[in-house]
Amino acid sequence: MTPMFTGPVPQDPATTDLSFAELGLSKPIVESLAAIGFEHPTPIQTQVIPKALEGLDIVGLAQTGSGKTAAFGLPMAEHLLHGKGVRGLIMCPTREIALQTEAFLEVVGKDHKLETVCLIGGVSLGPQAQKLRRHPDIVVATPGRLWDHYERKNLKLDRVEKLVLDEADHMLDLGFLPQIFRVLEVLPAERQTMMFSATMPSSIENLAKRFMRSPEMVDLRPETRTAEGIDHRLYLVEPDNTRACLVAIAAEEKGSMLVFLRRKVDADWACRQLELEGHPVERIHSGRSQKQRVKALQGLRQGEHRILLATDIAARGIDIPIIEHIVNFGMPDTVEDYVHRAGRTARGALRGTVSTIATWQDKEAIRLVEKAIGEKLPRCVAKNVEPAVERKTTIRGRQKIRRRLT
Numbered sequence: 001m002t003p004m005f006t007g008p009v010p011q012d013p014a015t016t017d018l019s020f021a022e023l024g025l026s027k028p029i030v031e032s033l034a035a036i037g038f039e040h041p042t043p044i045q046t047q048v049i050p051k052a053l054e055g056l057d058i059v060g061l062a063q064t065g066s067g068k069t070a071a072f073g074l075p076m077a078e079h080l081l082h083g084k085g086v087r088g089l090i091m092c093p094t095r096e097i098a099l100q101t102e103a104f105l106e107v108v109g110k111d112h113k114l115e116t117v118c119l120i121g122g123v124s125l126g127p128q129a130q131k132l133r134r135h136p137d138i139v140v141a142t143p144g145r146l147w148d149h150y151e152r153k154n155l156k157l158d159r160v161e162k163l164v165l166d167e168a169d170h171m172l173d174l175g176f177l178p179q180i181f182r183v184l185e186v187l188p189a190e191r192q193t194m195m196f197s198a199t200m201p202s203s204i205e206n207l208a209k210r211f212m213r214s215p216e217m218v219d220l221r222p223e224t225r226t227a228e229g230i231d232h233r234l235y236l237v238e239p240d241n242t243r244a245c246l247v248a249i250a251a252e253e254k255g256s257m258l259v260f261l262r263r264k265v266d267a268d269w270a271c272r273q274l275e276l277e278g279h280p281v282e283r284i285h286s287g288r289s290q291k292q293r294v295k296a297l298q299g300l301r302q303g304e305h306r307i308l309l310a311t312d313i314a315a316r317g318i319d320i321p322i323i324e325h326i327v328n329f330g331m332p333d334t335v336e337d338y339v340h341r342a343g344r345t346a347r348g349a350l351r352g353t354v355s356t357i358a359t360w361q362d363k364e365a366i367r368l369v370e371k372a373i374g375e376k377l378p379r380c381v382a383k384n385v386e387p388a389v390e391r392k393t394t395i396r397g398r399q400k401i402r403r404r405l406t
Contacts, residue, residue, distance in 0.1 A: 015039070015040035015041060015042050016040055016041055016042070016043060016046050017040065018040060018041055018046055019039075019040065019041075020033055020038065020040075020041055020045075020049075020074075023041060023045070023046065023049040023050055023053075024049065024050055024053045025049065025053075025074060025078060026078060028111035028112075029074060029077060029078055029108060029111070031111075032107060032108050032110060032111060033070075033074075033108065035107075036107055038070065041067070041070075042066060042067035042070075042071075043066070043067075043220055044060060044062045044066045044067050044068060044071050044218065044220050045067050045070055045071045045074075047218045047220070048060055048068075048071040048072065048075075048194075048218055049071060049074055049075055051216050051218070052071070052072065052075035052076075052192070052194060053075050053078065053079075055192050056192070056215070056216050057192060057193045057194065057212045057213050057214065057215040057216065058193075058194045058195070058215055058216050058218060059194075059195050059196075059197070059200075059204075059208050059212070059215045059216070059217050059218070060072075060194065060195070060196040060197075060218045060220070061196075061197055061198070061199075061200055061217075061218065061219045061220065061221050062196065062198070062218075062220040062221060063198050063221065063340055063343065065343065065344070066220060068166065068196045069100065069101055069104050069166075070104065070108075071196075072090070072164045072166070072194050072196070073090075073101065073104055073105050073108060074108060075162075076088045076090075076105075076138065076162050076164070077105060077108045077109040077112060077114060079161070079162065080109075080112065080114060080137050080138065080161070080162070081112055081114075081137075084137070084159065085135050085137075085156065085159045086135070086136060086137065086138070086139050086155060086156065086157065086159060086160060087137060087138075087159050087160055087161045087162065088137060088138035088139070088160070088161070088162045088164075089138070089139050089141075089146075089157065089160045089162070089163050089164070089183075089187070090138065090139070090140045090141070090163075090164040090166060091141060091142070091143050091146065091163075091164070091165050091166065091171065091180065091183070092140065092141070092142060092166045092167065092171075093142065093166070093167045093170040093171040093173075093174055093176070094142065094170075095120040095121065095122060095142065095290055095293070096284075096293060096297075097166060097167065098118050098119075098120050098140050098141060098142055099118060099120070099290075099294070101118075101140045101166070102116050102117075102118040102140045105138055105140070109137075109138070114137045114138060115134065115135075115136040115137050115138070116136060116137070116138045116139075116140060117131045117132060117136040117138070117139050117140070118139075118140045118141070119132075119139060119140070119141035119142070119145045119146055119149055120141065120142050120145055120290065121142060121144060121145050122289060122290045123290055125148065125149070125152070125154075128145075128149065128154075129149065129152070129154040132149065132154045132155045133154075139155065142176075143171060143176040143179035143180050143183065144176065144179055146179070146183060147179045147182055147183060150183070150186070157183070157186055157187055158186075158188060159188070160187050160188060160191055161188075161191055161192065162191065162192050162194075163184075163187060163191055163192065163193045163194070164193075164194045164195075164196070165180070165193070165194070165195040165196065165207075166196050167196060167197065167198065168195050168196065168197040168204055168207065169197040169198055169199045169200075169201060169203075169204055170197075170198070172201075172203050172204070177203070180207075184211045193211060193212045193213075193215070195207065195208060195212065195215070198221070198336070198340070199221075199336070229350060229351040229352060230342055230345060230351070230352055230353070230354055231351065231352070231353045231354070231378075232342075232353075232354050232356075232373075232375070232377045232378060233353060233354065233355040233356070233377070233378055233380045234355075234356050234358060234366065234377035234378065234379050234380060235249070235355060235356065235357045235358070235379075235380050235381070235382055235385075235387075236358055236359065236360065236379060236387055236388045237357065237358075237359060237382075237385055237386070237387060237388050238359065238386065238388050239359050239361075241385050241386060241388075242329065242330070242357050242359070243266075243269070243270070243273070244382075244384075244385050245357045245382045245385045246259070246270060246327065246329055246357060247273060247274065247277060248382035248383050248384060248385050249327055249355055249357070249382055250274055250277070250279055250307060250327075251277065251279075251383070252382070252383060253324075253325045253353065253355070255306065255324035255325060256300065256306050256307075256322060256323050256324045256325065257306060257307045257308070257323070257324065257325040257326075257327060258308050258310065258323045258325070258326055258327070258344060258345075259307065259308070259309045259310065259327040259329055260310060260311075260312060260326070260327070260328050260329060260332070260341055261309060261310070261311055261312075261329045261330070262311065262312060262329075262330055263311065264285045264286065264287050264311060266329060267283045267284075267285050267309045267310070267311055268283065268285075268287075270283070270309050270329070271283045271309055274307060274309075279305075279306070279307055280304065280305035280306050280307065281305055281306075281307040281308075281309065282295075282296035282299055282300065282305050282307070282308055282309070283296065283308070283309040283310070284296050284297070284308065284309070284310050284311070285310065285311040286311070296308060312333075312337075322350070323344050323345045323352065324345060324350075324352055324353070325345065325352065325353050325354075325355065326341055326342060326344055326345050326352065326353070326354045326355070327354075327355045327356075327357070328341065328354070328355070328356040328357065328358075329357055330357065330358065330362075331356060331358045331362040331365040331366065331369075332365075332369075335368055335369055335372040335373075338356075338369050338372075338373075339372070339373070341354070342354045355380070356377065359388055360388050360389070
């Protein structure tokens, strides 16, 4: 399987002063981490790894990009030895996250000669079944494809010792709960279970109560504030001008750019239009093949193109070390989504910008974001794009122009 990264694995810059050896990891594992640029653990790694090495069940609450993969992957690589069938199982919501997890485990599990197989949709079942016949030690999978193989008797799950549910809330959002339940019902009762989630809705609580044994809680959810090095910009336009605004922002801003869009059709349109404008651009969404997605991500990391267009689901979990500009093509659904997206720029001592294209209908969402981050989003006007005017509905239901939003 092609790794999602081509150089050192990017580690979250918010690391601690501890060493990985101090967390109880063996010398071969520590050396393999040093070889890929991991010198100090992140906060979640510091709290999770010692507990995981003790064999405790863990519920970890943290955002994507906090270092969760290493937090569960390192103890798994430490405990498992090659040659006894599938004993480690990791379920992920998307193909991208599964591939990144597999690539990481291939690096840190090398000294233990651990074999890892990734089971994801969008590729043929046959080659995956062939790899399963070699009795891998760890399986990384999306729930739907995992259950497909189990029903076809391509793999056995009766020896699983370590289970990880990564981004559990996202898996539930995608409708994977039935498949997750089926898998959990067939796993050995005596196992270690680690579940990671950005949020803690009742569905996640119920999952933990039903299938985990007195789990340790590690809550490192960030406050709803963004980094100090971020310049926020709000472009309020009429609904018919949102696309023109995106084109104008792409022309004005230089450097790497990640654009979040809700719909595939918008991503496809933006890719065509920005290419016509002369911008090196690529896109990822559910309609793109796995090969195309991997190529798009690698191209951005290697500087082959500077703009990546991504739908919300496709962008979840992708890790790109340096992004100078974030663009929201439409207001994010929640304050947490806004903060999470913003966290992909201005990492470490670097600065970054977050530009949001919105309409007057987003007034309440804008207010909530401004309240959460503790500052007013500066209003900006894109070149040759008229700013919006705000409408207010009167008692008689008639709309009137109250004032310009900028």
